[in-house]
Amino acid sequence: xxxxxxxxxxxxxxxxxxxxxxxxxxxxxxxxxxxxxxxxxxxxxxxxxxxxxxxxxxxxxxxxxxxxxxxxxxxxxxxxxxxxxxxxxxxxxxxxxxxxxxxxxxxxxxxxxxxxxxxxxxxxxxxxxxxxxxxxxxxxxxxxxxxxxxxxxxxxxxxxxxxxxxxxxxxxxxxxxxxxxxxxxxxxxxxxxxxxxxxxxxxxxxxxxxxxxxxxxxxxxxxxxxxxxxxxxxxxxxxxxxxxxxxxxxxxxxxxxxxxxxxxxxxxxxxxxxxxxxxxxxxxxxxxxxxxxxxxxxxxxxxxxxxxxxxxxxxxxxxxxxxxxxxxxxxxxxxxxxxxxxxxxxxxxxxxxxxxxxxxxxxxxxxxxxxxxxxxxxxxxxxxxxxxxxxxxxxxxxxxxxxxxxxxxxxxxxxxxxxxxxxxxxxxxxxxxxxxxx
Amino acid sequence: xxxxxxxxxxxxxxxxxxxxxxxxxxxxxxxxxxxxxxxxxxxxxxxxxxxxxxxxxxxxxxxxxxxxxxxxxxxxxxxxxxxxxxxxxxxxxxxxxxxxxxxxxxxxxxxxxxxxxxxxxxxxxxxxxxxxxxxxxxxxxxxxxxxxxxxxxxxxxxxxxxxxxxxxxxxxxxxxxxxxxxxxxxxxxxxxxxxxxxxxxxxxxxxxxxxxxxxxxxxxxxxxxxxxxxxxxxxxxxxxxxxxxxxxxxxxxxxxxxxxxxxxxxxxxxxxxxxxxxxxxxxxxxxxxxxxxxxxxxxxxxxxxxxxxxxxxxxxxxxxxxxxxxxxxxxxxxxxxxxxxxxxxxxxxxxxxxxxxxxxxxxxxxxxxxxxxxxxxxxxxxxxxxxxxxxxxxxxxxxxxxxxxxxxxxxxxxxxx
Ligand code: SF4
Ligand code: SF4
Numbered sequence: 001x002x003x004x005x006x007x008x009x010x011x012x013x014x015x016x017x018x019x020x021x022x023x024x025x026x027x028x029x030x031x032x033x034x035x036x037x038x039x040x041x042x043x044x045x046x047x048x049x050x051x052x053x054x055x056x057x058x059x060x061x062x063x064x065x066x067x068x069x070x071x072x073x074x075x076x077x078x079x080x081x082x083x084x085x086x087x088x089x090x091x092x093x094x095x096x097x098x099x100x101x102x103x104x105x106x107x108x109x110x111x112x113x114x115x116x117x118x119x120x121x122x123x124x125x126x127x128x129x130x131x132x133x134x135x136x137x138x139x140x141x142x143x144x145x146x147x148x149x150x151x152x153x154x155x156x157x158x159x160x161x162x163x164x165x166x167x168x169x170x171x172x173x174x175x176x177x178x179x180x181x182x183x184x185x186x187x188x189x190x191x192x193x194x195x196x197x198x199x200x201x202x203x204x205x206x207x208x209x210x211x212x213x214x215x216x217x218x219x220x221x222x223x224x225x226x227x228x229x230x231x232x233x234x235x236x237x238x239x240x241x242x243x244x245x246x247x248x249x250x251x252x253x254x255x256x257x258x259x260x261x262x263x264x265x266x267x268x269x270x271x272x273x274x275x276x277x278x279x280x281x282x283x284x285x286x287x288x289x290x291x292x293x294x295x296x297x298x299x300x301x302x303x304x305x306x307x308x309x310x311x312x313x314x315x316x317x318x319x320x321x322x323x324x325x326x327x328x329x330x331x332x333x334x335x336x337x338x339x340x341x342x343x344x345x346x347x348x349x350x351x352x353x354x355x356x357x358x359x360x361x362x363x364x365x366x367x368x369x370x371x372x373x374x375x376x377x378x379x380x381x382x383x384x385x386x387x388x389x390x391x392x393x394x395x396x397x398x399x400x401x402x403x404x405x406x407x408x409x410x411x412x413x414x415x416x417x418x419x420x421x422x423x424x425x426x427x428x429x430x431x432x433x434x435x436x437x438x
Numbered sequence: 439x440x441x442x443x444x445x446x447x448x449x450x451x452x453x454x455x456x457x458x459x460x461x462x463x464x465x466x467x468x469x470x471x472x473x474x475x476x477x478x479x480x481x482x483x484x485x486x487x488x489x490x491x492x493x494x495x496x497x498x499x500x501x502x503x504x505x506x507x508x509x510x511x512x513x514x515x516x517x518x519x520x521x522x523x524x525x526x527x528x529x530x531x532x533x534x535x536x537x538x539x540x541x542x543x544x545x546x547x548x549x550x551x552x553x554x555x556x557x558x559x560x561x562x563x564x565x566x567x568x569x570x571x572x573x574x575x576x577x578x579x580x581x582x583x584x585x586x587x588x589x590x591x592x593x594x595x596x597x598x599x600x601x602x603x604x605x606x607x608x609x610x611x612x613x614x615x616x617x618x619x620x621x622x623x624x625x626x627x628x629x630x631x632x633x634x635x636x637x638x639x640x641x642x643x644x645x646x647x648x649x650x651x652x653x654x655x656x657x658x659x660x661x662x663x664x665x666x667x668x669x670x671x672x673x674x675x676x677x678x679x680x681x682x683x684x685x686x687x688x689x690x691x692x693x694x695x696x697x698x699x700x701x702x703x704x705x706x707x708x709x710x711x712x713x714x715x716x717x718x719x720x721x722x723x724x725x726x727x728x729x730x731x732x733x734x735x736x737x738x739x740x741x742x743x744x745x746x747x748x749x750x751x752x753x754x755x756x757x758x759x760x761x762x763x764x765x766x767x768x769x770x771x772x773x774x775x776x777x778x779x780x781x782x783x784x785x786x787x788x789x790x791x792x793x794x795x796x797x798x799x800x801x802x803x804x805x806x807x808x809x810x811x812x813x814x815x816x817x818x819x820x821x822x823x824x825x826x827x828x829x830x831x832x833x834x835x836x837x838x839x840x841x842x843x844x845x846x847x848x849x850x851x852x853x854x855x
Binding site: 095098099140171175374380385 | 520523589594597752785791792
């Protein structure tokens with residue numbers, strides 16, 4: 001999935017505020033990739049899996065290490081390596097029309113599978129196909145199955161067309177976990193799952209989730225102390241990826257929350273690539289994944305005009321905690337099922353629109369903006385209807401640009417910059433009672 | 439190679455049935471559906487998108503199941519384009535166009551089966567665009583254990599059945615469902631006969647005709663469609679066309695958005711006998727008869743057959759079987775000389791699958807070629823030249839030693855696990 005970014009912090013020119021949380025995240029990432037590079041020598045098993053509907057607590061409770069190919073792909077985008085990897089995959093016969101995360105991953109594998117910290121990534125001992133909210137996942141791991149000689153565990157998570165998780169859907173996921181996924185994971189791990197250990201991990205997840213929610217909610221303040229999209233992708237890193245359920249993850253979110261609360265007390269805005277954004281002229285909600293190849297350019301287009309992103313759907317791909325979900329240690333498998341079922345891209349289009357409408361209203365946004373990603377049908381198909389519906393329901397104007405996640409060929413900087421500028425000008429004109437066509 | 443159509447100067451014995459099939463298959467106004475509804479007052483017509491929907495269930499609820507395959511090249515897209523970005527395939531925009539323009543007004547509901555994220559999201563769009571009409575998302579299982587995926591899927595089917603009953607359909611009745619399953623078995627046997635006849639004597643049964651005959655079933659009850667297919671098979675078999683020096687190909691990837699008729703005909707004219715294909719894959723998703731048991735609820739039987747007898751396709755997870763194995767088996771069984779990968783532009787399932795299938799073909803020396811199309815592609819020259827060059831090279835250099843002309847029973851075709 002067009003997901004997040006643990007290691008974004010490790011690889012890019014990040015905002016300059018040197019918070020303790022940021023330093024911790026960097027260390028966590030570095031340690032994780034060092035662990036991965038020596039996993040085989042340490043006898044640790046490695047599981048490749050996806051971000052939405054990830055079973056991190058289960059993986060770590062069995063002593064295994066996760067690798068998230070989506071994260072590798074986005075990091076390759078940020079490190080300007082994705083273009084070459086995609087070319088490599090297309091040369092090998094992959095269509096130019098399909099998800100560039102897949103091609104980036106395959107190209108990276110064929111180029112030596114070097115991770116974001118420069119250390120080699122180990123081959124998987126298990127492909128854990130958590131098929132949640134994106135059809136491409138299924139194909140992606142079928143493709144990886146051709147590359148690696150290892151077993152594959154499939155967890156089919158039904159889609160929520162009506163925004164409702166029925167008992168049958170939940171039972172289906174639990175049945176698969178119990179009868180298929182966990183037995184295979186135990187076989188690969190060489191040990192039985194200890195439910196008490198899993199419950200401990202889940203309890204820690206819930207603590208971190210509480211703190212993350214407080215961070216999201218902080219954007220209701222003026223000025224917002226955070227950027228809930230560009231900055232938000234850094235915040236979701238630990239919890240959406242390899243660290244949820246761990247002590248470090250709890251500590252990270254505790255620190256982050258404290259830092260954000262301090263910023264509120266001081267009336268400070270978030271750090272951006274061009275400095276601290278205290279003077280916030282526009283509050284926006286964003287739908288769609290970011291572009292990774294020109295991440296800071298894209299952020300700067302908004303920040304330099306005083307636009308802060310107060311909320312976004314992308315930062316909910318790995319869990320809608322602000323709607324109340326928490327991992328529940330008293331029902332380990334049921335809670336994992338609920339988690340998988342509840343990811344943003346697993347919601348039907350009407351529910352996605354309801355959620356964005358809620359964000360626009362709750363966060364008192366002046367407008368919303370859609371970054372429509374060529375790669376990603378899961379997000380993109382239907383976004384033009386989302387645009388219309390939201391404008392109708394909220395009365396706030398929407399902006400729309402097209403780019404890609406990691407294919408630099410589809411980020412047209414001047415074109416996107418023009419679009420962003422004219423959209424913000426329209427917001428300004430509207431605010432002053434005038435009208436400017438978008 | 440030159441033009442390669444079977445030529446017969448005598449009147450075509452299958453002309454009439456073929457014309458009927460053409461009218462039924464390509465009529466975007468759904469005249470047949472309207473006729474059926476007038477003849478069956480109070481009964482519902484339920485549309486469904488590709489690939490697979492459990493039509494016997496809809497029939498058992500007293501409904502006419504209607505396959506919706508977009509607008510093809512027959513409709514101008516006026517409003518549909520404003521709902522989709524340029525990098526999304528064509529079928530959702532023409533389907534929205536059909537809906538907005540009123541072509542689908544005679545449908546009382548729509549089912550969107552889980553094939554890909556586009557159809558999935560289209561299902562959500564439908565609810566917003568047509569809030570007064572019934573629409574359902576049908577989550578097909580990707581776990582193939584009866585106790586797990588089977589249970590879930592049976593539950594999905596019961597849910598949809600009760601919603602359609604509430605809409606005005608008949609109550610779910612096991613006996614009516616048994617009859618509908620048997621009717622569907624008859625239809626499936628008829629299509630299997632047609633497929634067998636195609637690869638035995640493709641000069642009598644061109645793919646472009648088989649396409650129409652199978653697609654005509656989109657607007658017919660199974661029993662009536664079986665009759666139509668049977669009569670086409672019988673009548674086309676009376677033709678005296680002669681075999682042509684064509685290559686035999688299996689065409690893969692066109693299971694959802696359909697290529698325009700002109701494209702299929704162009705391939706034939708380029709010297710390709712399409713002896714098997716995945717056009718309207720739903721008509722062939724289940725392989726063999728669905729066997730009813732006295733001690734099993736027929737709805738469970740219908741659910742389980744999807745698990746046990748479902749054919750390999752891009753939207754179905756291939757768990758333990760070798761990826762591409764079903765395609766290789768199909769090539770061998772139909773005696774094909776090669777494979778044409780024909781996918782709709784931006785079709786994720788087909789295009790992500792393709793490299794794996796190509797690798798499987800390459801590994802056993804099956805020649806292949808690939809192109810993309812859109813349902814409203816108007817220019818076929820390039821594709822025709824490509825297909826012609828492929829046909830020539832297979833004839834000149836292709837290793838066809840793997841090909842056999844023996845006919846498998848229809849149930850021997852590749853089944854996914
Ligand atoms: S299609 Fe979208 S959600 Fe799926 S893997 Fe690609 S970027 Fe992620
Ligand atoms: S053509 Fe392909 S991508 Fe488009 S709706 Fe059909 S299966 Fe999905």
